[in-house]
Amino acid sequence: MSYHDKYEAVIGLEVHAQLMTQSKLFSGDSTAFGAEPNTHVSPITLGHPGTLPKTNKEAVELAIRIGLACNCHIERYNYFARKNYFYPDLPKGYQVSQHTTPICKGGHVTIRTASGVRNVQLNRIHMEEDAGKSIHDIDDNNTCVDYNRAGVALVEIVTEPDLSSADEAYHYVTELRKLVRWLGVCDGNMEEGSLRCDANVSVRLKGETKLGTKVEVKNLNSIRNVKKAIEFEIDRMINVIEQGGTITQQTRSFDASNDTTFAIRDKEEANDYRYFPEPDLPPFRLTETFINDIKDAMPALPEELYTLYHQQYGLSEYDAAQLCLEKETTDYFNEVVKFTTNYKAASNWINGPVRQYVNEHKIAMDSFAVKPQQLAEVMQLIDEGKINFSVASSKLLPALLADGSKAPIQLATELNLIQVSDSNEIENWVAEVIAKMPEKVAEYKKGKKGLIGLFVGEVKKASKGKADPKVVTTLLEQKLSG
Amino acid sequence: MFSFSSIEDYVSALQNGETTCEDVVSHYLSVIDSNKHLNAFLEVFADEAAARARQLDQDRNNGKPLGKLHGVVVGLKDVIAYKGHKLSASSKILEGFTSIYNATAVDRLLQEGAIIIGRQNCDEFAMGSSNENSAYGNVLNAADNKRVPGGSSGGSAVAVQAGMCMISLGSDTGGSVRQPADFCGIVGLKPTYGRVSRYGLIAYASSFDQIGIFAKSVADAALTLEVIAGEDDFDSTASKEPVVPYSSLLNSSNYNGAAPKKIGYFKEALEHPGLDPAISQSFNQFLKTLTAQGYIVEPIDFELLEYIVPAYYILTTAEASSNLSRFDGVKYGHRSAVPSEDLADFYKHNRSEGFGKEVKRRIMLGTFVLSAGYFDAYFTKAQQVRNILLKQTSAIFSRFDAIISPTVPTPAFELGSMNNDPIEMFLADIYTVFANLVGIPGISLPLFTHPNGMPFGVQVMTSHFSELALLRISEVFLQISEK
Numbered sequence: 001m002s003y004h005d006k007y008e009a010v011i012g013l014e015v016h017a018q019l020m021t022q023s024k025l026f027s028g029d030s031t032a033f034g035a036e037p038n039t040h041v042s043p044i045t046l047g048h049p050g051t052l053p054k055t056n057k058e059a060v061e062l063a064i065r066i067g068l069a070c071n072c073h074i075e076r077y078n079y080f081a082r083k084n085y086f087y088p089d090l091p092k093g094y095q096v097s098q099h100t101t102p103i104c105k106g107g108h109v110t111i112r113t114a115s116g117v118r119n120v121q122l123n124r125i126h127m128e129e130d131a132g133k134s135i136h137d138i139d140d141n142n143t144c145v146d147y148n149r150a151g152v153a154l155v156e157i158v159t160e161p162d163l164s165s166a167d168e169a170y171h172y173v174t175e176l177r178k179l180v181r182w183l184g185v186c187d188g189n190m191e192e193g194s195l196r197c198d199a200n201v202s203v204r205l206k207g208e209t210k211l212g213t214k215v216e217v218k219n220l221n222s223i224r225n226v227k228k229a230i231e232f233e234i235d236r237m238i239n240v241i242e243q244g245g246t247i248t249q250q251t252r253s254f255d256a257s258n259d260t261t262f263a264i265r266d267k268e269e270a271n272d273y274r275y276f277p278e279p280d281l282p283p284f285r286l287t288e289t290f291i292n293d294i295k296d297a298m299p300a301l302p303e304e305l306y307t308l309y310h311q312q313y314g315l316s317e318y319d320a321a322q323l324c325l326e327k328e329t330t331d332y333f334n335e336v337v338k339f340t341t342n343y344k345a346a347s348n349w350i351n352g353p354v355r356q357y358v359n360e361h362k363i364a365m366d367s368f369a370v371k372p373q374q375l376a377e378v379m380q381l382i383d384e385g386k387i388n389f390s391v392a393s394s395k396l397l398p399a400l401l402a403d404g405s406k407a408p409i410q411l412a413t414e415l416n417l418i419q420v421s422d423s424n425e426i427e428n429w430v431a432e433v434i435a436k437m438p439e440k441v442a443e444y445k446k447g448k449k450g451l452i453g454l455f456v457g458e459v460k461k462a463s464k465g466k467a468d469p470k471v472v473t474t475l476l477e478q479k480l481s482g
Numbered sequence: 483m484f485s486f487s488s489i490e491d492y493v494s495a496l497q498n499g500e501t502t503c504e505d506v507v508s509h510y511l512s513v514i515d516s517n518k519h520l521n522a523f524l525e526v527f528a529d530e531a532a533a534r535a536r537q538l539d540q541d542r543n544n545g546k547p548l549g550k551l552h553g554v555v556v557g558l559k560d561v562i563a564y565k566g567h568k569l570s571a572s573s574k575i576l577e578g579f580t581s582i583y584n585a586t587a588v589d590r591l592l593q594e595g596a597i598i599i600g601r602q603n604c605d606e607f608a609m610g611s612s613n614e615n616s617a618y619g620n621v622l623n624a625a626d627n628k629r630v631p632g633g634s635s636g637g638s639a640v641a642v643q644a645g646m647c648m649i650s651l652g653s654d655t656g657g658s659v660r661q662p663a664d665f666c667g668i669v670g671l672k673p674t675y676g677r678v679s680r681y682g683l684i685a686y687a688s689s690f691d692q693i694g695i696f697a698k699s700v701a702d703a704a705l706t707l708e709v710i711a712g713e714d715d716f717d718s719t720a721s722k723e724p725v726v727p728y729s730s731l732l733n734s735s736n737y738n739g740a741a742p743k744k745i746g747y748f749k750e751a752l753e754h755p756g757l758d759p760a761i762s763q764s765f766n767q768f769l770k771t772l773t774a775q776g777y778i779v780e781p782i783d784f785e786l787l788e789y790i791v792p793a794y795y796i797l798t799t800a801e802a803s804s805n806l807s808r809f810d811g812v813k814y815g816h817r818s819a820v821p822s823e824d825l826a827d828f829y830k831h832n833r834s835e836g837f838g839k840e841v842k843r844r845i846m847l848g849t850f851v852l853s854a855g856y857f858d859a860y861f862t863k864a865q866q867v868r869n870i871l872l873k874q875t876s877a878i879f880s881r882f883d884a885i886i887s888p889t890v891p892t893p894a895f896e897l898g899s900m901n902n903d904p905i906e907m908f909l910a911d912i913y914t915v916f917a918n919l920v921g922i923p924g925i926s927l928p929l930f931t932h933p934n935g936m937p938f939g940v941q942v943m944t945s946h947f948s949e950l951a952l953l954r955i956s957e958v959f960l961q962i963s964e965k
Contacts, residue, residue, distance in 0.1 A: 050682040093807020274852035279688035
């Protein structure tokens with residue numbers, strides 16, 4: 001399908017992220033997921049007559065936090081508007097939203113793809129309240145509505161039409177999800193719907209400056225689906241054009257069972273939302289102190305740490321990126337390197353056996369039981385030649401996990417893991433092995449130098465892993481060449 | 483036979499053992515019963531009020547400290563939420579609805595020992611000036627049963643007028659407390675926007691609505707305001723401005739604020755063609771009396787008069803169209819028995835059957851002025867008028883202590899006489915909507931009697947949160963007019 005090369009795709013993403021506030025955006029109701037239907041519903045959530053909203057300050061803080069992380073301009077003067085429409089899961093008949101006057105403007109999210117590093121431009125981030133959930137499939141004759149979700153605080157993060165491939169979109173959502181989790185803004189759980197993504201996709205001939213007719217694809221409940229849906233859409237649209245057709249402005253939904261999209265609505269319904277400023281909430285002004293306090297309380301961002309690890313600590317791009325996958329990992333790494341300057345070793349440990357352990361046990365890095373200082377001590381033991389890496393990771397680490405109360409050196413000693421570097425003792429083992437394998441020794445002496453590994457292994461066995469491999473190798477070479 | 487003069491006298495009668503809350507409640511229940519034809523109450527909480535009265539009597543006899551409104555018998559306009567009680571806004575759309583929480587004002591009344599005796603008839607969703615828009619029938623003016631009591635808080639005004647309760651709480655979006663107070667010859671106070679929490683007040687127009695007070699005297703209004711006013715965690719538009727002890731400072735000579743001396747009036751308002759000649763005459767005479775009493779009374783140039791009613795109706799209907807969207811038959815209230823083809827059909831049936839004519843008119847008007855293509859021409863313009871008015875208001879209060887005007891251009895009119903002319907009905911709000919557009923407090927004082935026998939009064943307005951000055955000057959005006 002080479003004709004695809006004539007076209008380019010223009011993609012914009014709208015991501016809704018539920019903020020990790022304890023209570024809803026305008027009421028004290030709990031936001032916990034998975035409760036019995038209609039149990040987190042006060043008269044305010046239900047839109048009972050006479051009730052009024054009250055803005056949750058924590059939600060404003062979280063919105064600013066993600067805005068600062070994305071380098072947005074933070075709007076100092078803010079107000080909410082009402083978006084009016086009727087739907088059963090919208091209790092008041094309007095949604096309170098900042099749609100027209102977002103709290104965060106502009107900004108970008110940095111992504112790394114095979115073709116390099118670049119900033120995806122954002123249009124805005126605004127706050128709004130979530131709607132309830134209409135459930136159509138549990139009662140034959142009725143639609144049931146669960147209002148637990150109604151009023152939960154959301155931010156909508158909207159990019160400019162600045163993405164050009166499904167792969168970029170994939171990386172953008174991955175990065176954004178990492179960022180909202182990193183900042184404690186949103187749990188990023190796409191399956192539970194706390195992070196939701198809609199994609200606006202259009203295609204045009206390369207060189208064309210006008211945007212093509214766009215299609216909005218909804219119901220993308222995993223990052224994989226974002227990618228698959230966009231891939232499908234681009235392909236579908238190009239084919240339509242190539243066959244002489246025109247693209248109709250549509251809202252489409254993604255069908256994950258076969259990775260295709262289908263139309264839900266042909267062209268935008270003529271909805272007039274009659275936005276006007278929400279009179280129940282006075283406009284609010286953000287002070288510099290308020291914003292600076294949020295800024296000061298923010299953790300170091302993945303981009304900053306990546307640069308630090310790569311440029312200051314001398315880690316490879318790959319190692320640095322691996323460490324920066326989750327905030328918990330960088331937190332752990334940052335603690336470890338308070339006790340050691342062997343950054344490379346710390347990175348190898350964390351990206352290696354530590355990550356393997358947490359993955360196997362399905363725990364988060366911040367639940368990993370070995371204290372950063374202990375891990376640094378293990379690394380120290382290796383550096384000092386008292387134990388080797390493979391013994392440390394296969395024996396000492398499990399021991400530390402089982403009993404964190406003892407110092408690594410103590411545990412290693414108790415378990416008899418301290419390797420022997422004393423030549424006298426090692427010489428005995430070496431002599432023992434050489435005596436045991438005369439044929440191999442003869443072969444070696446004839447020039448089959450590769451056998452050295454075998455001898456080293458045998459010495460290791462004889463010493464029960466305690467012999468320092470470096471000393472063993474040197475001694476073997478001496479004896480065998482003699 | 484109990485005779486109510488003021489809360490202060492009533493409470494001392496209770497303390498002297500001259501009467502009991504129980505006797506007083508039974509007195510009011512019998513007055514309500516003998517005035518059923520006025521249709522002021524939609525529901526009377528007879529047993530409950532009597533039980534509460536007994537409890538209060540017992541508490542008093544046991545020496546418990548008395549609340550500020552101990553034993554005070556209060557009626558609620560049926561747009562104010564009272565937990566466990568029906569709440570209808572005089573609309574069929576809320577048929578069978580019971581509030582599951584208390585309005586903040588109601589909480590505060592109860593905390594201070596008030597007895598809530600019933601919920602009062604009003605124009606549907608507080609939309610109207612004659613109480614002829616209630617799904618539960620007209621309310622009659624006790625001074626002349628052929629005439630309207632005014633609206634929208636008609637039932638609440640008549641209840642105080644006819645001695646069916648001591649105090650009523652109403653709501654005032656464009657004059658809905660002051661105008662019926664004027665028509666019924668009682669005191670009607672609309673506090674500053676945000677002085678009293680709106681939590682639990684069914685919204686008509688959120689940026690205009692304010693709970694107001696009907697009373698026989700300024701002192702009773704002052705005391706009630708003191709109880710219900712103040713900041714509220716449940717209403718972010720409620721002001722944090724501290725509440726002044728209005729009742730004790732009302733007549734206090736220790737009050738260190740300057741006595742209001744400079745009174746302004748809108749010249750254009752008095753030249754208004756709709757102004758009743760007898761009202762005009764009495765009002766002008768009163769201005770002369772004030773001058774004679776040493777007040778400086780001066781006209782205020784006010785060229786925006788003709789804009790205020792249109793601006794008011796554009797903004798209030800816009801907000802109303804959105805505020806009333808929640809009444810959709812999904813969660814509570816009226817649901818049509820007519821089968822629906824689809825969701826839009828379902829909404830149409832519920833709302834067409836549930837809302838009355840005037841409410842529909844205002845929802846449609848409001849929807850129109852917010853629509854794409856009309857928003858700037860209507861809503862934005864009206865918002866600009868409001869902003870200009872706000873600026874002018876601070877200019878006015880830099881020169882004057884109070885603004886005075888008739889409350890309404892005409893006395894209470896006959897039932898049915900205005901039904902075919904909504905515009906004329908709207909225009910009659912000319913003197914009252916100003917206070918709501920700019921958020922200042924206003925009061926209607928019963929000073930006069932029309933040659934036709936009906937009472938009418940004057941309206942006094944002061945600057946934001948200067949209720950104390952407003953109440954004090956009101957006391958003086960009432961004394962002056964009695965001389």
